[in-house]
Amino acid sequence: MFDVIIIGAGPAGLSAALMLGRCCRSVLVCDNGQPRNIVSHAMHGFLTCDGMVPAEFRRLGQEQLQKYTNVEIRSTTAIDARRTDDLFTVTLGDGSIHTARALLLATGLKDVTPSIEGFRRYYGAGVFSCPYCDAWEVRDQPLAVLSQRAGGEALAFQLLQWSRDIVLCTNGPHQLNSETLALLNQHNIQIYETPIARLEGSEQCFERIVFTDGSTLARAALFFQVQHVRRLELLDKLGCSLPDTYQQPIAPGIYLAGDVYRTRWVSGAVADGVELAVMINIELQKEELVRSYQTLKAFNRAI
Ligand SMILES: Cc1cc2nc3c(=O)[nH]c(=O)nc-3n(C[C@H](O)[C@H](O)[C@H](O)COP(=O)(O)OP(=O)(O)OC[C@H]3O[C@@H](n4cnc5c(N)ncnc54)[C@H](O)[C@@H]3O)c2cc1C
Numbered sequence: 047m048f049d050v051i052i053i054g055a056g057p058a059g060l061s062a063a064l065m066l067g068r069c070c071r072s073v074l075v076c077d078n079g080q081p082r083n084i085v086s087h088a089m090h091g092f093l094t095c096d097g098m099v100p101a102e103f104r105r106l107g108q109e110q111l112q113k114y115t116n117v118e119i120r121s122t123t124a125i126d127a128r129r130t131d132d133l134f135t136v137t138l139g140d141g142s143i144h145t146a147r148a149l150l151l152a153t154g155l156k157d158v159t160p161s162i163e164g165f166r167r168y169y170g171a172g173v174f175s176c177p178y179c180d181a182w183e184v185r186d187q188p189l190a191v192l193s194q195r196a197g198g199e200a201l202a203f204q205l206l207q208w209s210r211d212i213v214l215c216t217n218g219p220h221q222l223n224s225e226t227l228a229l230l231n232q233h234n235i236q237i238y239e240t241p242i243a244r245l246e247g248s249e250q251c252f253e254r255i256v257f258t259d260g261s262t263l264a265r266a267a268l269f270f271q272v273q274h275v276r277r278l279e280l281l282d283k284l285g286c287s288l289p290d291t292y293q294q295p296i297a298p299g300i301y302l303a304g305d306v307y308r309t310r311w312v313s314g315a316v317a318d319g320v321e322l323a324v325m326i327n328i329e330l331q332k333e334e335l336v337r338s339y340q341t342l343k344a345f346n347r348a349i
Pocket residue numbers: 053054055056057058059076077078079080081082083084085086088089090091092122123124125152153154155157169170174175178179180277280303304305306309310311312313315
């Protein structure tokens with residue numbers, strides 16, 4: 047039996063594993079190799095790791111965990127999780143079944159990209175969703191914003207911080223009100239309503255938008271407002287749902303760290319992992335103290 051099973055070895059899961067390992071806890075970490083930033087060529091905005099390839103970050107994280115022999119990492123999917131009394135039973139894709147006293151889900155989320163040809167291919171390579179992560183590299187260059195939903199134009203205004211050459215592509219007739227149109231006009235943000243046929247570029251990077259009328263628009267990068275799907279399948283299996291307001295544990299013994307619950311950054315996920323590891327350790331310590339107190343009482347009664 048493990049003290050804690052962590053599902054997901056992204057920044058959140060690995061950071062929790064490190065802290066729990068340092069607390070002398072027995073930990074099992076499992077991961078199926080689908081991190082959210084798998085498409086990204088470089089992560090930014092995390093001190094000491096700015097510009098690092100995300101896969102290298104995870105490799106380093108796993109390497110630094112090697113000396114904690116009380117932490118085991120497996121490359122496999124957690125396919126099922128159940129609660130029985132005070133314990134959790136987790137079934138892994140490699141066929142093994144494990145129990146633990148606490149469960150930390152650091153399963154991240156999936157980004158849903160528009161179904162435009164070339165979009166998935168260039169996501170992370172000139173097609174981005176987060177200005178804080180990727181806009182500095184394309185600052186002062188021609189940028190496009192894809193806005194297909196109400197409020198999507200906010201991203202265009204946000205990007206003015208990084209470039210004055212911005213166009214707004216609505217991929218069909220826009221629904222913008224006169225106030226927004228005036229504001230876009232004031233900032234020289236041109237609107238392109240023609241539907242997008244596909245995105246094109248080099249082997250490595252996005253370079254241009256091709257519209258259905260055959261016209262093209264060269265841009266250094268395209269930003270879009272991403273939609274997320276949290277990876278909560280295991281929570282469903284445990285019969286739990288996400289609370290309306292932030293709380294940890296979200297149910298007795300069940301904790302959530304990183305993007306799956308609240309953060310959207312590598313640094314935030316790392317901080318979340320540490321914070322929750324300490325919280326889990328304290329909860330386990332409390333349980334152990336109560337148990338030893340009960341044992342002591344039983345012992346005193348017996349003698
Ligand atoms: C294109 C792109 C660029 C980005 N750039 C930056 C950046 O520059 N700077 C920045 O701070 N942030 C950036 N981010 C955001 C960053 O990737 C996330 O905030 C961060 O990865 C969240 O870490 P996490 O540990 O919560 O989740 P993840 O890194 O997504 O890790 C979750 C892990 O859980 C695993 N998993 C899920 N379900 C299971 C299961 N059932 N069994 C086993 N394993 C499972 C997955 O395989 C995955 O490895 C970027 C995101 C994208 C999409």
